[in-house]
C-alpha cells in the first residue's frame with residue numbers, strides 16, 4: 001500500500017467537519033468503522049482511561065448510533081432546535097502509522113450558536129485513530145481534548161464535537 | 162422586614178412560590194449570608210486525598226479553599242488566602258505539597274496551616290506573632306463517613322445533628338460497598354447552567370419530569386433491551402417511588418428500580434459477560450446485609466438532597482454533585498462518580514459506563530435537564546407579570562407522597578423560606 005498522505009487525512013477530517021456542521025449524521029456514521037469509539041476525557045485527567053476515570057463522554061459504536069438517534073429526535077431538547085456549529089480544523093499531523101492504523105492529530109475551533117443568540121466556542125485538539133481499508137480511510141477512534149480548564153463555561157456537550 | 166416567598170395553603174391544597182426568589186440579585190446576596198454562611202456545605206471526600214500531603218483546591222460557597230492532608234495524614238480545610246495581604250497561597254488544582262508558599266512576598270505555611278517562614282521577619286517589632294498568623298480555617302469543619310463539610314457559622318449545630326435522618330440514606334448508599342467505604346473516582350465533570358441554583362435542587366429530585374424531559378433516554382434504554390412498563394395506577398412513571406422528608410430541609414426520593422444498577426441489577430447494556438460478577442455482588446449483599454436490606458441496596462434507587470446544595474444520586478450509578486450560584490441566573494455544577502473501594506476493574510468500568518448513559522454534560526439525560534432549567538430561567542424574565550410558580554402537586558394526598566409529586570420540592574422551599582426569614 002502506498003503511504004498515507006496528510007492530504008488524505010485532511011480530506012477525511014474536513015468531510016467529517018462538514019457532515020457534523022450540517023447535521024448529516026447518518027452520513028457521518030458511514031465514516032466510522034464497525035468498532036469505532038468516541039471519547040471526551042475530563043479536563044482534569046485528559047490522558048485518563050475511561051475504564052477507571054470518569055469521562056465526559058465515552059461511546060462505543062452502539063452508543064454512538066444511539067446518540068445519533070437521540071440527536072435526530074425532536075425530543076432531544078438540548079439540541080432541538082439544533083445548535084448551529086462551524087468548526088475550523090488545522091494543524092493536521094500524522095503522528096504514527098502501524099500497519100493499517102494511522103494516528104493523526106488536529107486542532108479545532110468550533111463556534112456554536114443556539115437560539116436566543118447564545119454563542120459558545122470550543123477550542124481543543126482531536127486525536128484520531130484511522131483505519132485504512134478497501135474503501136479508503138475510516139475513523140476507528142476520535143478523542144476530543146477540550147482546552148478550557150473547566151468545561152464549566154461551555155455547558156452541555158449535547159452535540160457531537 | 163421579613164417577608165415570605167411562599168404561599169403555603171394547607172386548606173386549599175395550594176403551594177405557590179414567588180418567582181422573585183429565582184431571579185433577584187438581592188435574594189442571592191441574602192442567601193449567601195443566611196444559607197451558605199449558616200449551613201453545612203460539602204467540601205470534598207476523604208478519598209480525594211489518598212496520601213499524606215495531598216491537596217485539592219476548589220471554591221466552596223464562593224470561598225477559595227484548600228482541602229488537604231498534612232504530613233501526618235490529618236485532613237484539613239483552609240481558606241486559600243494569605244494572612245499577609247490576602248493572595249491565594251495555593252494556585253494548583255491538585256497535587257502533593259508539604260507547604261504552601263505565597264508567591265507575593267514569600268510567606269510559607271506548613272500543610273497543617275502553621276506559618277513557617279516570613280522573609281525578613283526581624284522588621285516586625287510590635288505584637289506581630291507568627292503563631293497567630295497560620296492559615297485560617299472555616300469556623301467548623303467536620304465529616305460524616307468520609308464526606309467533609311464546612312460551616313462558616315461557629316454556633317451552628319454539629320454535622321451529625323444537622324444531617325439527622327439523612328445519615329440513614331447515606332448509610333444505605335454506602336452499604337453497596339462490602340467494607341462500607343466508597344471513593345471518588347478520578348475525573349471531574351464540570352458544567353455551567355444558565356439558571357438559578359435552586360432550580361437544580363428541584364430538578365435533582367423531581368421525577369415528574371422524567372417521561373417528558375428524558376424521552377430520548379427512555380428510548381435509549383428501551384432500544385438497549387430494558388423493559389419499561391407502561392405506568393399504571395395513575396402514576397407517570399414505570400415503577401412506584403416515594404418522596405421522603407428527612408428533616409432539616411433534607412429529603413430523598415426512594416424508588417423501585419427499573420433502570421439497571423451497577424450494584425447488582427443487570428441490564429443488557431452491561432453485557433452478558435457481566436452477569437456472573439453481578440450475581441456474585443448480589444450474593445455478597447444478601448450474605449452481609451440479609452435479603453431485605455440487600456433488596457433495598459440493589460433494587461431501589463434514590464436521589465438524596467442534603468440541604469442546601471449537595472446531591473447524591475444513587476441511580477444508574479452513584480453521583481456526588483454540588484453546585485454554587487454565580488449570579489442569580491447562573492450556577493457552576495461539579496459532579497463526581499462514587500464507587501466501592503474494593504470494586505474490581507470490570508465492575509468499576511461498568512459503573513463508569515453506566516454513569517455516562519444518563520449523567521453529565523455528555524450523558525443521554527443531563528443535557529436535557531440543563532436545557533429545561535435554562536428554559537425556566539429564560540421564562541422567568543416575565544416574573545413581574547406572572548409572579549407565582551405552581552408547586553401544589555400531590556398536596557393533601559392522604560397516604561404516601563410520590564416521587565412524582567412536589568412534596569419534596571415544598572420541603573426544600575419551606576426550609577429555604579424559613580432560613581431567609583431568620584433575622
Ligand code: FES
Nearest residue numbers: 243245246263266
Ligand atoms: S500576600 Fe502573601 S506574602 Fe504577602
Ligand SMILES: [Fe+2]
Nearest residue numbers: 364374526530
Ligand atoms: Fe432529569
